[in-house]
Amino acid sequence: MINQSLFTLNRRRLLQMGTGAIAITALPGLALADEKAFQASRKAAFGNTPINEGRVEVTLPPIAENGNSVPITVKVDSPMTDASHVKRIVILSPRNPVPDMSHYKLGPYTGRAEVSTRIRLAGTQSIEAIAEMNDGSLWSGSKSTVVTLAACAIL
Amino acid sequence: MSSIRISIPETAEAGEVIEIKTLIQHPMESGFGRGARGQVIPRDIIQTFTCDYNGTTVFEAKFFPSTAANPFLTFFTRATKSGALTFTWTDLVGETWVETRNLIVSE
Numbered sequence: 593m594i595n596q597s598l599f600t601l602n603r604r605r606l607l608q609m610g611t612g613a614i615a616i617t618a619l620p621g622l623a624l625a626d627e628k629a630f631q632a633s634r635k636a637a638f639g640n641t642p643i644n645e646g647r648v649e650v651t652l653p654p655i656a657e658n659g660n661s662v663p664i665t666v667k668v669d670s671p672m673t674d675a676s677h678v679k680r681i682v683i684l685s686p687r688n689p690v691p692d693m694s695h696y697k698l699g700p701y702t703g704r705a706e707v708s709t710r711i712r713l714a715g716t717q718s719i720e721a722i723a724e725m726n727d728g729s730l731w732s733g734s735k736s737t738v739v740t741l742a743a744c745a746i747l
Numbered sequence: 748m749s750s751i752r753i754s755i756p757e758t759a760e761a762g763e764v765i766e767i768k769t770l771i772q773h774p775m776e777s778g779f780g781r782g783a784r785g786q787v788i789p790r791d792i793i794q795t796f797t798c799d800y801n802g803t804t805v806f807e808a809k810f811f812p813s814t815a816a817n818p819f820l821t822f823f824t825r826a827t828k829s830g831a832l833t834f835t836w837t838d839l840v841g842e843t844w845v846e847t848r849n850l851i852v853s854e
Contacts (some may be wrong), residue, residue, distance in 0.1 A: 661815040662781050688813050696822075697807035701800070703825035705766035707808075710815040712777065743777075 630684060633691040634722070635681045641730050643722060648681075648733030650721050659713040659743035666721040668705035668731070672698075678705040680724040687717040712743035749773055751846050753834060759826035760852045767806075768799065770819045771836050771844060777812035793818055795837045800850075801830035826852045 634643075651665040668678045677700045682721035683693040696707050705723070713719075727733065754768040778790025790812065792833065798806040805824045824832075829852045836844045 619776055665821075685813060689777075690811050690813060692811045693813040694811060695809040697804075699805070701803070701805045701827075702823055704823040706821075706823060708819075708821035709808075710817075710819050712813050712815050 600615045602730075605637060627686065630686045630691045632731050633684060637684075637695070638709055638724065640720065641728065643730040643732045645732055647731040648723050650719060650733050650735035652735045652737040656713060656735060656737050656739045659665055659715070660738040660741075661710045662713050662737065662739075663708065664711050664719065665708040666723075666733075668699065668723045668725075670705045670725065672700055672705055674700045675726075677702070677726050678742065679725050679726050681705075681707060682724075683711070684722065685713070685717060686719045686720070688712070688714045692712050713739045714738050715742045720737075735739070749836075749844055751834075751836075751844060753846055753848055755832065755848050755850065758853060761826060761828075761852050761854050763826045764823050765850075766821065766823055767832070768796075768819070768821045769796070769834055770817060772817050773836075773838070775810075775812070775814055775816045775818060779812065790824075791839065793836050793838045795835075796820065798822070798824070799833040799834045799835070800824060801828060826850060828852055846851050 648667040649667040652662065656662040664684065665682055668681065670676060670678045678698050681696040681698065684691050685693050693711055694709060698705060716738045718734050720732055720734040722730055722732045750772045752770040756765050759765050774791060775795050776788050776791040780788045783790050792812055793810055795806040797804050806822050808820060810818060829838065829850060832848050832850055836848045
C-alpha cells in the first residue's frame with residue numbers, strides 16, 4: 593500500500609518535472625512583456641477606473657499544444673439591452689511581447705456578449721479579459737492555460 | 748490573395764440573435780518572427796475588422812500580433828430588418844477586403 597502510494601507520488605512528480613522542463617525549453621529568447629507593460633496597456637485602455645472581478649467568463653483549453661493558435665471565448669454576463677450592455681471587451685496577455693491581444697466594440701445591437709477567436713500564446717500564462725459596461729463599470733475574468741509549444745519559439 | 752469564409756444564417760426572425768462566423772486567409776505576421784536567414788520578418792497584420800448591418804456598425808474588432816494567422820471570429824448580432832451585412836478587414840498598410848451577405852428577416 594505504502595509503496596504504491598509512493599509510486600504514484602513519484603510518477604506525478606516526474607510528470608510535473610517533465611512538463612516544467614518542456615515549458616522551460618519552450619521559453620522564447622524574445623523580450624517578453626513584463627508586469628509593467630501589462631499594467632501600462634491596462635491603464636491605456638481603461639485609465640485608473642477600478643476593475644471588479646466577475647461577470648466575465650474566459651474559456652481556454654487547459655493545455656494548449658500549439659501556442660500559435662489557441663481558441664478563446666469570452667462571455668460576459670449582460671442582458672445586452674439599451675439600458676444595460678457591454679461596450680467594450682479587451683483581452684490582455686501578461687506574457688506576450690505585445691500585452692494587448694484584441695479589442696472589441698459591442699453594443700445593444702450585438703444581442704449577446706460573446707466573442708470567440710484564436711490567439712497566439714508565447715508561453716504558459718493567465719489571459720485576462722476586461723469588459724466595459726455602458727455605465728462605465730469594468731469587470732474582469734481570467735483563465736490560465738499551459739502552453740507546451742510557445743508561438744514565438746517555432747516561428 | 749485572401750480567401751474569405753463567412754457563415755451566417757440566410758433567414759432569421761425579427762429580434763432573433765444570430766451567430767456570425769468569419770474567417771479570412773492572412774499570415775498575420777507578428778513582426779517577431781525570423782526567416783530562414785535570421786532576418787526579421789516585417790509585421791503584416793490585419794488591424795481592424797468591422798461588421799456593418801444596414802449601414803450601422805454592429806461589431807468592431809481591433810487585432811494585435813497576438814491574433815493567430817487566418818483570423819477567425821465568432822460574434823452575434825440581433826436581426827432587425829432584412830438587409831445587407833458588410834464585413835470589412837483592413838490591414839496595416841490600409842489594404843481592405845470587403846464581403847457582403849444578405850439576411851432576410853421575417854416579421
